[in-house]
Amino acid sequence: MELGWLLWGAAVLLLLHLLMELSPAVNFVLRIGFYYVLCIVCSGLTAPVCLLVNGGRTVKNMRIIKTVVKSFKYFFGLRFEVKGLENFDVEGPAIIVSNHQSILDMMGLMEVLPDGCVQVGKKELMYAGTVGLITYLGGVIFINRKSTTSAKMVMAEVAKTMTADNVKVWVYPEGTRNCTGDLLPFKKGAFHLAVQAQVPVIPVVYSSFTTFYNPKKNLFTSGKIKVEVLPPIETKGLTSDDVSDLTDRCYNIMRETLFRLSGRSGEGKDSS
Numbered sequence: 001m002e003l004g005w006l007l008w009g010a011a012v013l014l015l016l017h018l019l020m021e022l023s024p025a026v027n028f029v030l031r032i033g034f035y036y037v038l039c040i041v042c043s044g045l046t047a048p049v050c051l052l053v054n055g056g057r058t059v060k061n062m063r064i065i066k067t068v069v070k071s072f073k074y075f076f077g078l079r080f081e082v083k084g085l086e087n088f089d090v091e092g093p094a095i096i097v098s099n100h101q102s103i104l105d106m107m108g109l110m111e112v113l114p115d116g117c118v119q120v121g122k123k124e125l126m127y128a129g130t131v132g133l134i135t136y137l138g139g140v141i142f143i144n145r146k147s148t149t150s151a152k153m154v155m156a157e158v159a160k161t162m163t164a165d166n167v168k169v170w171v172y173p174e175g176t177r178n179c180t181g182d183l184l185p186f187k188k189g190a191f192h193l194a195v196q197a198q199v200p201v202i203p204v205v206y207s208s209f210t211t212f213y214n215p216k217k218n219l220f221t222s223g224k225i226k227v228e229v230l231p232p233i234e235t236k237g238l239t240s241d242d243v244s245d246l247t248d249r250c251y252n253i254m255r256e257t258l259f260r261l262s263g264r265s266g267e268g269k270d271s272s
């Protein structure tokens with residue numbers, strides 16, 4: 001009886017393997033499906049640990065979440081090559097901005113996430129079952145992208161509290177996922193926040209995923225991701241009049257770095 005089950009199991013695995021080899025679509029759906037399941041299951045298992053250790057919604061839970069998520073890369077054959085981590089060592093709070101390519105970014109985020117850092121996320125994430133619960137417990141700041149007024153109010157509140165709470169805030173200034181190998185124009189929320197709180201902006205750039213991940217082409221294989229944490233950009237003394245320049249400056253530096261890390265040197269200069 002037990003041998004029978006074993007043989008059935010082996011046959012199913014073999015069939016799945018053959019299907020994955022034969023069809024890129026099956027390979028993609030199975031791999032991304034597994035990522036979703038991993039996120040949902042691990043969030044469900046991690047939430048009680050966060051509650052037991054830290055008692056409720058706090059940035060301290062990000063340490064626990066980070067430890068769990070850092071193991072995900074091994075399931076997908078992803079490798080991270082990280083440079084510039086010392087640039088996170090600024091005194092006190094800061095705004096971290098990075099490029100946003102895919103839901104896989106969560107792995108890259110946790111690979112380098114400094115202590116005491118929360119992310120700004122769309123409020124729809126809160127309703128994503130166990131993933132919503134874990135993002136809530138981790139202290140993610142939820143914004144309503146459909147209401148500029150409400151999003152700006154939340155960000156203004158963060159500007160007031162981040163210094164007192166001594167937290168770093170991670171924002172994806174493109175405002176949405178973009179897996180084209182280039183950057184979308186930056187929204188200015190992160191830079192208003194940095195100027196209002198008078199804290200530095202630290203850009204983080206991930207190389208393009210396009211060689212190993214492309215949902216339009218059903219591509220999801222193993223791959224290497226280069227990550228660079230760039231030197232902080234000071235905002236002391238800047239006012240709201242300087243936000244556009246600050247945004248353009250960050251955009252240009254990050255685009256240049258993105259192209260360099262992705263093997264497209266020289267294309268990024270002065271093209272905001």
Ligand SMILES: CCCCCCCCCCCCCCC(=O)SCCNC(=O)CCNC(=O)[C@H](O)C(C)(C)COP(=O)(O)OP(=O)(O)OC[C@H]1O[C@@H](n2cnc3c(N)ncnc32)[C@H](O)[C@@H]1OP(=O)(O)O
Pocket residue numbers: 039042043046065068069100106119120121122131134135138140143145146147148149151152155156171172173174175176187188189190192193
């Ligand atoms: C175990 C498994 C576990 C899994 C656990 C996972 C945990 C990790 C979770 C990670 C979560 C990551 C989630 C990522 C996301 O959800 S990305 C999407 C959400 N994020 C953003 O959208 C951030 C970027 N967006 C912005 O900054 C926008 O500017 C925003 C504030 C949202 C407003 O957007 P919008 O309505 O589109 O308006 P505009 O950007 O066009 O701005 C309009 C004018 O207002 C000015 N502005 C903007 N912000 C401010 C501000 N704070 N103060 C003053 N003025 C502001 C802006 O400059 C525009 O005016 P001008 O045109 O310049 O005159």
Ligand SMILES: CCCCCCCC/C=C\CCCCCCCC(=O)OC[C@@H](O)COP(=O)(O)O
Pocket residue numbers: 036039040102103104105106122125127128129130131175176177
């Ligand atoms: C009871 C309800 C059950 C719902 C189940 C929902 C399943 C969701 C589960 C797992 C997904 C794991 C995602 C991890 C979080 C990644 C955050 C992220 O990358 O969000 C995308 C957002 O930045 C931009 O969104 P858009 O590109 O504008 O769109």
